[in-house]
Amino acid sequence: MIQKILLFILSFLAKKVIQKHKPYVIWITGTAWKTTVSWFVYQFLSFHFWKDLVYISPYSYNGEYGLPLTLLQQKSPWKNLFWWIVVFISWMRLLYKKYPKYIILEYWIDHPGEMDFLLNIIEPEIAILTNISPNHLLQFGTFEKYALEKEKILSRSLYQIVHESISPKVSPKWALRYWFSIENHISLSDVKSTLEGIHFSATIEGKIAEFSVPIFWSYQAENILPVLWVASILWIPLDDCIRACEYFMVEKGRWKILSWMYDSRIIDGSYNGWYLPITKWIEEVSKIQWDENIILFLWDMRELGDLTESVHRDLLNYILTSHKHIHQFYSIILVGENMGKYVFPYLKDIQSCDIRHFNNSKIAGLYILWRIKESKNRCVIYVKWSQNTIFLEEGIKEFLLNKNDINMLCRQSESWIHKKDKYFNNLISNLVNQ
Numbered sequence: 001m002i003q004k005i006l007l008f009i010l011s012f013l014a015k016k017v018i019q020k021h022k023p024y025v026i027w028i029t030g031t032a033w034k035t036t037v038s039w040f041v042y043q044f045l046s047f048h049f050w051k052d053l054v055y056i057s058p059y060s061y062n063g064e065y066g067l068p069l070t071l072l073q074q075k076s077p078w079k080n081l082f083w084w085i086v087v088f089i090s091w092m093r094l095l096y097k098k099y100p101k102y103i104i105l106e107y108w109i110d111h112p113g114e115m116d117f118l119l120n121i122i123e124p125e126i127a128i129l130t131n132i133s134p135n136h137l138l139q140f141g142t143f144e145k146y147a148l149e150k151e152k153i154l155s156r157s158l159y160q161i162v163h164e165s166i167s168p169k170v171s172p173k174w175a176l177r178y179w180f181s182i183e184n185h186i187s188l189s190d191v192k193s194t195l196e197g198i199h200f201s202a203t204i205e206g207k208i209a210e211f212s213v214p215i216f217w218s219y220q221a222e223n224i225l226p227v228l229w230v231a232s233i234l235w236i237p238l239d240d241c242i243r244a245c246e247y248f249m250v251e252k253g254r255w256k257i258l259s260w261m262y263d264s265r266i267i268d269g270s271y272n273g274w275y276l277p278i279t280k281w282i283e284e285v286s287k288i289q290w291d292e293n294i295i296l297f298l299w300d301m302r303e304l305g306d307l308t309e310s311v312h313r314d315l316l317n318y319i320l321t322s323h324k325h326i327h328q329f330y331s332i333i334l335v336g337e338n339m340g341k342y343v344f345p346y347l348k349d350i351q352s353c354d355i356r357h358f359n360n361s362k363i364a365g366l367y368i369l370w371r372i373k374e375s376k377n378r379c380v381i382y383v384k385w386s387q388n389t390i391f392l393e394e395g396i397k398e399f400l401l402n403k404n405d406i407n408m409l410c411r412q413s414e415s416w417i418h419k420k421d422k423y424f425n426n427l428i429s430n431l432v433n434q
Contacts, residue, residue: 006084007064011121013091014068018122021099023055025122026230028106029115029150030130030163032276035060036223037130038106039251044227045102047244048236055100060251062107067118070105110303111139115152126233127157128226131165133276134307141305161229176232178225186225193218193288195257195265195380204228209238213245216257216267218287219280224248253393253410261401262372264292264379270392271410273384274301275311279318281382285328292378293330295368299361299385299392300336312342319347329353330379331371335364336390360427365395372399391420 028038042056057070069076072091077083105124109115132147140146151170154160162171164179171177178186191200197214200221213224224245231241250256253271260266269277278298285294304311319326326332331354334344344357354371358364372379381399383392393409406412411420 007068007117009088010065010068010072011117013088014071014121017071017091017094017099020095023100023103025103025105025124026126026128027124027153027157028104028128028130028226029109029153030128031133031150032131032274033219033223034106034108034128034130035062035271036220036250036254037128037226038104039254040224040227040248041128041230042104043248044230044241044244045104047247048240049102052098053101054104055102056104056106060106063110064114064117067105067107067121071103071122109146109149112145112149115149119153119156123156124153125157126159126161126230127153128161128230129154129163129166129171130223130226131163131276133274134304134311139305143307159229159233161226176229178222178229180222186228188221188225191218191221193284202228204232204238207238209242211242211245213248215248215250215255217255217281217284219277219284220250220255251410252408256408258405258408259401260372260381260396261369261399262375262378264372264381264399266381266383266396268393268396268409269382269384270396273298275315278315278384281384282318285382290328290380292380293375294328295331295333295371295379295381296329297333297364297368297381297383297392297395298335298339299390300338301385302390308338309342312338316343316346319343326350327352330375331356331368333358333364333368335359335361335392335395360424361390361392361395362398362424364392365398368395369399389423391423394420394424 026041028034028041038056042054045054055073057066059075061067061070061076065076072087072094074087074090077087107118129150132150134143140149154162154171154175160172160175162175162177164177164181176185180188185205187203189201189203191198193216195216197212197216198218198221199212202209202211202225211224213220228241231238253268256268258266258268301311332347334340334357336359340357340359344355347355356367358367368381383396385392393411396409397406400406
């Protein structure tokens with residue numbers, strides 16, 4: 001009951017702020033890469049306009065509380081009653097101060113009715129719908145219901161930018177589509193990827209432009225395409241897009257390239273992760289001629305409900321049927337109950353690769369440190385998934401060269417450290433008691 005009252009008050013205050021300032025809203029949802037797309041759109045608009053004209057939540061808020069708190073430009077007080085009072089009072093000041101012209105909103109949607117609640121607060125001028133794949137299914141029951149909840153945004157926005165995987169049956173026929181295929185309105189070709197960056201050609205309504213972006217992974221080129229549609233809608237020259245992309249960065253734990261012990265490097269995707277990004281990265285490995293040894297560091301995929309087993313089996317089958325991929329790995333390190341139950345038993349006897357399973361990310365990190373030391377070549381360690389008792393970033397610390405670089409990892413605030421210390425202490429206690 002208290003939560004409902006709190007949400008009602010927050011939504012009411014947010015609506016009043018929006019009615020007063022009338023910002024231009026760009027809203028991104030989907031399953032995979034929605035945060036990355038949001039971040040790219042924000043960086044592009046900040047490059048083109050004055051930075052204080054563009055706003056995105058610095059706290060990556062993306063839920064029922066997150067949307068009104070983002071519009072109110074506030075940090076969540078969590079359980080602190082005093083700071084909730086401050087939030088409710090501060091909105092009056094927000095009515096009379098300068099407010100951003102452009103707001104970037106990113107939302108995940110994890111239960112039925114959430115999209116309706118959010119859209120009743122504010123409807124976007126531009127809706128961007130990325131790939132939709134099985135995730136957050138626990139409260140939906142089926143993938144179809146989950147997808148339908150996401151797709152509601154398409155009928156409540158002025159412009160729709162949609163990933164090619166979204167069926168034309170659910171998106172307006174005039175929707176602006178993007179993907180690798182040359183048949184789409186905006187598409188990619190000649191994508192080249194190294195650890196130093198990506199280079200690609202983009203075809204925009206018959207025009208071809210060359211891009212160079214200092215981020216890793218060829219699939220990131222696809223995540224940049226919605227930016228080109230946003231530029232077109234806002235009548236921003238294509239040359240501005242090309243120049244802005246030269247300065248794009250990724251956030252902590254989202255494909256960030258970091259240097260580690262023994263001249264090895266890590267591709268840090270530890271913020272979160274699902275089946276699609278993992279398999280696409282494995283596919284990426286097969287395209288690059290590596291001088292380094294490749295280590296894959298993965299935890300369970302979560303919030304899949306009844307599809308937990310099948311999605312992990314899909315990952316297993318993908319690895320098993322992609323022999324050229326598995327032969328390229330120096331080690332595959334799996335962490336967590338689901339990986340131990342559905343994936344590891346069927347991989348452990350493969351002779352071409354060192355495959356291990358752990359239930360503790362710190363112990364797994366120590367094992368990776370030993371593998372790096374034993375390797376005759378430099379290593380590239382790919383880390384994916386790290387929420388809800390997972391915390392692979394704590395495993396990364398075990399082979400971190402410069403301890404001052406800990407602040408480059410995700411979830412290093414005081415509250416997160418306290419939560420993780422409690423989790424690992426309980427884990428050790430349970431092992432001792434056994």
